[in-house]
Amino acid sequence: MIQPMSTLFLRTLRQDPVDAEVPSHRLLVRAGYIRRVAAGIYTLLPLGKRVVDRVAAVVRAEMDAIGGQEILLPALLPREPYEQTGRWTDYGPELFRLTDRRGGDYLLGPTHEEMMTLLVKGEYSSYRDLPLVIYQVQTKYRDEPRPRSGIIRGREFIMKDSYSFTADDAGLDRAYADHRQAYQRIFTRLGLDYRIVTAMSGAMGGSRSEEFLAPTPIGEDTFVTCAVCGYAANEEVAEVMVPPRAAAGQPPEAAGGPGGHPPVTRVATPDAPNVEPLVAHLMAAGIPLTAGDVLKTLLFRLDTGPVAGPADQIAAVLVPGDREVDPDRLATLVAPRRATLLAEPDFAARPELVRGYVGPVGLGALGIPVFADVRVSPATAWVTGANEPGHHALNVVVGRDFTPERVARLSAVAVGDPCPVCGSPLALDRAIEIGHIFQLGRKYTDTFGFDVTGPDGAPQRVTMGSYGVGISRAVAAIAEQNHDDAGLVWPAAVAPYDVHVVPVGRKDEVRAAAADIAARADAAGLAVLLDDRGVAAGVAFADADLIGVPTIVIVGRALADGEVEIHDRTTGHRDRVALADVITRVTPADGTARVAPVGAAGSAAGRA
Ligand code: ATP
Numbered sequence: 001m002i003q004p005m006s007t008l009f010l011r012t013l014r015q016d017p018v019d020a021e022v023p024s025h026r027l028l029v030r031a032g033y034i035r036r037v038a039a040g041i042y043t044l045l046p047l048g049k050r051v052v053d054r055v056a057a058v059v060r061a062e063m064d065a066i067g068g069q070e071i072l073l074p075a076l077l078p079r080e081p082y083e084q085t086g087r088w089t090d091y092g093p094e095l096f097r098l099t100d101r102r103g104g105d106y107l108l109g110p111t112h113e114e115m116m117t118l119l120v121k122g123e124y125s126s127y128r129d130l131p132l133v134i135y136q137v138q139t140k141y142r143d144e145p146r147p148r149s150g151i152i153r154g155r156e157f158i159m160k161d162s163y164s165f166t167a168d169d170a171g172l173d174r175a176y177a178d179h180r181q182a183y184q185r186i187f188t189r190l191g192l193d194y195r196i197v198t199a200m201s202g203a204m205g206g207s208r209s210e211e212f213l214a215p216t217p218i219g220e221d222t223f224v225t226c227a228v229c230g231y232a233a234n235e236e237v238a239e240v241m242v243p244p245r246a247a248a249g250q251p252p253e254a255a256g257g258p259g260g261h262p263p264v265t266r267v268a269t270p271d272a273p274n275v276e277p278l279v280a281h282l283m284a285a286g287i288p289l290t291a292g293d294v295l296k297t298l299l300f301r302l303d304t305g306p307v308a309g310p311a312d313q314i315a316a317v318l319v320p321g322d323r324e325v326d327p328d329r330l331a332t333l334v335a336p337r338r339a340t341l342l343a344e345p346d347f348a349a350r351p352e353l354v355r356g357y358v359g360p361v362g363l364g365a366l367g368i369p370v371f372a373d374v375r376v377s378p379a380t381a382w383v384t385g386a387n388e389p390g391h392h393a394l395n396v397v398v399g400r401d402f403t404p405e406r407v408a409r410l411s412a413v414a415v416g417d418p419c420p421v422c423g424s425p426l427a428l429d430r431a432i433e434i435g436h437i438f439q440l441g442r443k444y445t446d447t448f449g450f451d452v453t454g455p456d457g458a459p460q461r462v463t464m465g466s467y468g469v470g471i472s473r474a475v476a477a478i479a480e481q482n483h484d485d486a487g488l489v490w491p492a493a494v495a496p497y498d499v500h501v502v503p504v505g506r507k508d509e510v511r512a513a514a515a516d517i518a519a520r521a522d523a524a525g526l527a528v529l530l531d532d533r534g535v536a537a538g539v540a541f542a543d544a545d546l547i548g549v550p551t552i553v554i555v556g557r558a559l560a561d562g563e564v565e566i567h568d569r570t571t572g573h574r575d576r577v578a579l580a581d582v583i584t585r586v587t588p589a590d591g592t593a594r595v596a597p598v599g600a601a602g603s604a605a606g607r608a
C-alpha cells in the first residue's frame with residue numbers, strides 16, 4: 001500500500017506536550033501517533049494504530065505457534081465472579097466499578113482469570129479436553145493511582161492475556177515453558193532489549209512468576225542482576241546474601257553471643273535525630289562506629305481505610321542505618337493494610353513517641369509491633385533511639401533487650417550487595433515491565449470448583465497459568481529504547497511503514513521519480529509512506545526523522561545521476577543508490593523480521 005502524506009490524518013507538532021516527561025511520550029505525541037483524551041486515556045491516530053497492530057500481529061503469530069486460540073471476552077463484566085475470588089474488594093480503588101440501570105454491579109475488566117475459568121468450566125469436562133491455551137488481545141481498565149508517561153501506564157490499555165488449562169502440574173510446567181519461549185521470540189522480533197527476572201505474584205495469586213523487563217532509565221521497575229552468574233530478579237523479590245554482622249565497634253568473636261554484650265547504656269546525643277549527626281556525635285565522643293551499626297526505627301501508620309484521623313495501628317520497622325526501607329516489601333508484609341510514614345499529627349497524638357529518638361525497646365508494651373529486617377538478626381547489638389529526647393542507647397541486643405514480632409526482608413537492595421547465588425556484587429537497573437507470566441496453580445479452579453474427569457474416572461482439579469503482554473505499553477517501550485534527538489527510530493518489524501519516500505522540491509521529474517519508487521515498493525509488498533505534500537525540504541526531513549520510518553528514500557539532487565539517497569535512521573548511514581536498485585535495497589533482507597502477513601488480522605493482512 002501507498003499512503004500519501006497529503007491525505008494522511010496527521011499533524012506533527014514542533015513543541016513538546018507540556019505534560020510529557022519521558023521521551024517516548026513526547027515523541028509519540030509530537031510525531032502524531034497518539035492524542036490524550038483524559039489522564040491515562042489515549043486515542044491511537046493512524047500511525048499509532050498501525051504500530052499497535054503490527055506489535056499485536058507478532059504477538060498473535062507467536063501465540064498461535066504454541067497452539068493458542070484467540071477469543072474475545074467482553075470488557076464489561078458482572079460483579080459476582082470477582083466477588084467469589086475476593087478481587088472485587090482486593091483490587092481496591094484500581095478497579096473501575098459501575099452500576100447499570102437496574103442497580104446491578106459491574107466492572108471493567110483489569111484482567112480476566114475469573115471469566116476465563118468460568119468459560120472453560122462451562123465447556124470442558126474431561127482430562128482429554130486438555131491442555132488448552134486461549135488468549136485475547138483486549139482493552140483493559142485499571143484506575144491507576146499515577147497514570148503517567150503516555151501509554152506506558154494508561155488507565156485504559158491494550159493487553160494480550162492468555163490462560164493455560166492443564167490436567168496437572170507437569171502440564172502447567174509445559175504451558176509455562178511454552179509461553180516463556182514464545183515471549184522470548186516476541187520481544188526479540190519486536191526489537192526490544194529485555195531481561196527475564198523473577199517476580200512477585202501480587203494480586204494474581206499462584207506460585208512461580210517471571211517478568212519480562214525492557215531496561216530504560218525512565219522505567220518504574222527496578223531489577224537486580226548479577227553479571228557473574230546471571231541471577232536476575234525484580235528488586236521487590238530479590239534476595240541478597242546477608243553477611244554476619246559484627247557487634248558495634250568489635251569483631252564478632254569478641255561479642256560472644258547475647259551474654260557477651262555489655263549492658264545497655266544511655267548516652268546524651270543532643271541534636272542528633274538522624275543517623276549522620278548521630279554517628280558524628282558518637283565518633284567525637286570516642287565511640288567508633290559506622291551508620292551500619294545504628295538501627296533506624298521508623299514508625300508507620302497502618303490503615304485499612306483512608307489515611308486521615310487516628311491511625312488504625314502504628315508499627316515500627318527496623319533497618320540498619322545504612323539501609324532504606326523498601327516500600328513494596330513493607331506493603332506486601334502489611335497487606336491488605338497500607339503503611340504510611342508517621343507524620344507530625346500522629347506524633348502529636350502520641351507524646352510517648354519521641355520523634356528522632358524512637359528505639360525498639362519497650363515499644364511492645366505500647367502496643368506497637370516491631371517488624372525487623374533480616375539483617376537485624378538475633379544476638380546482634382545496635383545503637384538505637386532511647387525513647388527520650390536527645391538520647392540514644394548503646395548495646396541494644398536483639399533477643400535480649402527486645403524481640404521483633406516479625407522478621408522479613410524489608411530493606412531495599414543496594415548496588416554492590418552480594419548476589420544470593422554466587423556472592424558477586426549485584427547491579428541495579430531500571431526497566432519497563434512489558435510481560436509477565438504466572439503459574440496460577442489451582443487458585444481460580446479451586447474457587448470455582450473446576451474439575452475434569454481423570455483417566456480413572458475420578459474428578460481432577462484443573463491447573464492454570466496466566467500470561468500477559470502489554471501491547472500498547474510495548475509500543476512505548478520500543479519507542480523509549482529506539483529514538484534519537486530528531487525523533488523515533490522504529491525497528492523494521494514494527495515501523496508504521498517499511499519505507500518513507502521523500503521527494504525534494506516540486507520539480508515534475510522529482511515527483512514522478514518518487515511516485516515511481518513508491519509504486520515499485522508497493523508492488524514488492526512494502527508499505528510506503530509518500531511525502532507528496534510539496535512542503536519545504538527542511539519540513540519534510542524533520543517530519544521524516546520525527547516519524548521514524550527506518551528507511552527514508554530521498555529523491556533530489558542525485559536524480560541527475562540516476563540515483564537516490566537512502567537514509568538509514570537506525571545506523572544514521574546515508575548512501576547513494578541507482579534507481580534500478582532501490583527496491584532490492586529497501587526490502588528487508590530477512591523476511592522474518594517483518595510481520596507474517598498470511599492470515600494475520602488487522603492491518604498486517606492489508607499490507608500483504
Ligand atoms: P505494573 O506493575 O506495571 O502495574 P502489573 O504487574 O500490574 O503492571 P500485569 O497485571 O502483570 O501488570 O499485566 C500484564 C502486562 O500488562 C504487564 O506486564 C504490562 O506490560 C501491561 N500493563 C499493566 N498495567 C498497565 C497499564 N496501566 N498500562 C499499560 N500497560 C499495562
Ligand code: MG
Pocket residue numbers: 211433436
Ligand atoms: Mg506484573
